[in-house]
Amino acid sequence: MSDCGDSDVLWIPYKERPEWSDVTPVPEDDGPNPVVVIAHSEKFEDVYDYFRAVLQSNEKSERVLHLTKDALELNPANYTVWQYRRDLLKHLNTDLRTELDYVEAVIKNSPKNYQVWHHRRVLVEWLQDPTMELELTGDALLQDPKNYHAWQHRQWAIKTFGLYEKELDFVDNLITDDVRNNSAWNQRYFVVNNNLGWSDLICQQEVCYTLEKINFVKNNESAWNYLRGLLIHDKRGLSGNAVITSFCEELYKNKCRSPFLLAFIIDVCEDAIKKKDTNCFHNADRAVELCQALATRYDKIRSKYWNYLCERYKKYQSEQLSNDNKTNDLIIDE
Amino acid sequence: MNNEGNKDMAHRQHVKYFMRFLNILPSSLSSHDTTRVTIAYFSVAGLDVLGSISAISLDLRSRIIEWLYRLQVHPDKETGDMSLCGFQGSSTINIRLDPDNNQFRCGHLAMTYTGLCILLALGDDLSRINRTALIQGVKALQTDEGNFSATLSGCESDMRFVYCAACISYILNDWSGFDIEKATDYVIKSIGYDYGIAQCPELESHGGTTFCALATLALTDQLDKLSEAQIDGLKRWLVYRQIDGFQGRPNKPVDTCYSFWVGASLKILNALQLTNYGSNRRYVYETQDMVVGGFSKWPDTCTDPMHTYLGLSGLSLIGESGLLEIEPRLNITKRAYEHLKCLHEQWVS
Incomplete structure (x- = not known):
């Protein structure tokens, strides 16, 4: 994930790096009597001491971009680091395509983390390019077909950029794999509701589809809920x-x-x-x-x-x- | 772990369990570094529901309170701007910053909400809370859509933070930072075709977000905005979540925390009595660790403070003996809630 050291043997603390000797680390100030103290590793403390230092000096440089990577590897849920990284990307005019690759790798490691999906969304908004999003979320859903974050990102991309074309096939495959996948049924509703519309013909088709699935597995709440849901649109x-x-x-x-x-x-x-x-x-x-x-x-x-x-x-x-x-x-x- | 013997509350062990979390945590929890306030909340609220708030010594109580107040973000000294006000989740970014990047030191709605809950449980009088500033901080986070972001820069917005904003406004007894009409509209738009409620419109209905939505409507006195069909549908969707314990979505595994999320949602709709208490109780106890304390989401898996607290508060909702009663809308004990009501009276007079 990070290019500097999953292996701690090769890890050189920032405080020992000559190219960082101009920076004075800023330790965390948790007050005289802290509670719920996390006994962080030395590496964690070192990296975040330097992150605080650059945040304080407002340094925007390539080496800081690299530092944020280390900080995020240690805690991908730190929304401040992500936000500072985005400021850096803008300021340094970094190639956002490589950033897409990077965040994709982070998502693969932490697919249920709010911050990484948010970062992805901002990048896609900046680039106005959603071409990778269906594949990315598709991969995440292959791992966990009910991953709420992946569905949320997928719906956002589809709705924002009008990517409905092949979505019903995607949903159908998931329902064929697991007819009890409630997330997939929800996505079916999403596609029909936003793209196909509930005309009499579509309603009829959806009724047939659902009854067939119910015939296959009768004790399936998801299909019955969908049936009831689509009938909201039947006069x-x-x-x-x-x-x-x-x-x-x-x-x-x-x-x-x-x-x-x-x-x-x-x-x-x-x-x-x-x-x-x-x-x-x-x-x-x-x-x-x-x-x-x-x-x-x-x-x-x-x-x-x-x-x-x-x-x-x-x-x-x-x-x-x-x-x-x-x-x-x-x-x-x- | 032998779950057969788990039918009784390992009260003493749970008290010790929470006390450990209040002190020091292993480095494996580094990814919770920015949300330490929530760990403190689960621990303090957990001790409170166990009727053991007195297990926290007076010294530790004041340490927790002082630690929390250090995380309160105050108005900008130069400009008086209050949009960043609230509680930070830890001191990771609790540093002095230039006006240029001052926005990185900002409150987070979930931390402000849980921070206030801790102070209430510990009997603090909130006199050091800058109420006006916190409410301005809430106000700055409501989006055009009606929901709320967690922080002013760089965070997603969804139903969780609508709930946190409602709790903060309720606790501080000031709704001037919360557009009730807009938020209600967002909640209603997030009701699914199956009548459950999702994180945002059109996403899959979910037990946790249904709780956030219903508790928000209850706190803002807007439950009457739901139609009869919506209330009937919600009751059905919620009681269907019971397998033995509760699941969060249809066809997903049961998980201890939904005994609270779904249980409290039903309680708000005055329908919890329609569920099977015995099965619910048995499931939650299956996830109890009798030896070192704590509850986990599934039997024989790792315990954590969140599932421990929510397991206990879920049991409290169904009247488990030895536990204090829970105020379901705010997810604090009735004892802490009574303290809040006293504060409200003082503020009015």
């Missing part, structure tokens, strides 16, 4: 899409009792109740029955939650009952 709502409701009933009939299936049918019932559009499959009775099944059998860890929802549907039941009675009364009155 007919949760209960109005016959393809989906009959798919669910088919699963149910075939003895599938995935908690996510049952929960989805409950949501369809709720939607139907609210729209006063209940039918023999989707009504308060069914919702009550499913909540009870979840609470007692299929999702016991959330039994309190399902019982709580059950109470809501019982209320609907009794409202429905009293409405029915009122209608009956009216008929009798007539």
Whole structure:
């Protein structure tokens, strides 16, 4: 990572380097009675003593650029060093392409560090060149397909520079690798939402895609959440899409009792109740029955939650009952 | 480590564990060099939730307080500028700088927030806090988007720092540096299609950022800006995070810290009682180190102060005996919160 010494045998402290003899190191002043003291190595102290010195003298030179590299190798989370380095890059008119290579190497070693991704983003903004970003984040996601930092950088680059073209293929590959990769499902939503748009045709395509994935693994929250999410854009709502409701009933009939299936049918019932559009499959009775099944059998860890929802549907039941009675009364009155 | 025996709190060991972190740390923690205040926060808050704040001697208490006040960045002596004010996370850059690069010595929102929490837990009266300056420091960090950067130069901005800014404003009882409308808008825009809340709009919903978002809405009294569908959806998304303990995202492994992040989010929505306390408790105890104290994210892995504190505060939320009650919005004990309320009364009169 750094060109001066992963091996401490070859390490020469700054205080022993003749080319630094003009600089007086500035030790850390942690007060008379410090707490949570980190017992830093001698190397750490040496490097940061010299970093403080150049910060104080505001020296902007190649040797300081090099010093920041050493300082960052010892602590890549030091945001002040990164910021000073950026000031140096500007001041020295450094070739930012080599800096891209450098930060790529640091990212490979510390892929979950906020500061390195921020540095990368600033460089890409300066260069206005995002050509490497999909590959860089793709590599990081190969290592860890749920790396939040990598996804954040990727979304930023895609959105800022309009790089949507091949993103759905990328997402599809990840979902094929692991259908439970929730980050990939989220990225699918991101692409459709920003690029393709939720036209009727796209909605329909996405419904088919998702149902196929659910058929493959039924107990997968990510796919069910995506299905519910894309229906936000369907004017007919949760209960109005016959393809989906009959798919669910088919699963149910075939003895599938995935908690996510049952929960989805409950949501369809709720939607139907609210729209006063209940039918023999989707009504308060069914919702009550499913909540009870979840609470007692299929999702016991959330039994309190399902019982709580059950109470809501019982209320609907009794409202429905009293409405029915009122209608009956009216008929009798007539 | 035999986890079968882990069903009880290793109270004494945890106290010792935190006391060690308050003193000296190994060089392997060098990458935490700029965030030492947060380590102090986890340790002090941890001792507080254990009901053991008195384990910190009066001498050590005053050492911690003095150390913290040295990290407060004051207004520029010449110009009176307050945009850099706040707490630094350590003394690494605690040096006198020329006006040219003065901006490198600046407060960091997470350090200001956790620094204030430590002072409250230790019973300090915040009289040496320059409240106006800290609030101006907060104000300088809100972006057009409504979120906050951590520091004035060279840091990312996201939901974490919205939360820190809200806590600072709440603690100092001054919202003049925090545009509530803009921040609320940012939070609402970060609600995902699955109703969880992300670090920024359109990113994946996450248990930690959902906590930051909901606690911000609670502290700013804006929970009523959520629609009924959003509240129902959030409750569902949050209770779904329970496997035995809690996970931070769908289809990710369970992790001790989410017993707090998700637990406190549910508590804020008055829905924690809908989860299974027994399983939650059992999982957290599986990550306890009975011998040297501390909790880790997973069973049989390395403990750290963050998971130890969040494990304990997560247990406190579900009423574990022997622990002090937690104020979920600020992530401090009710005891420290009562002290804050007394200070607020003094400031008003």
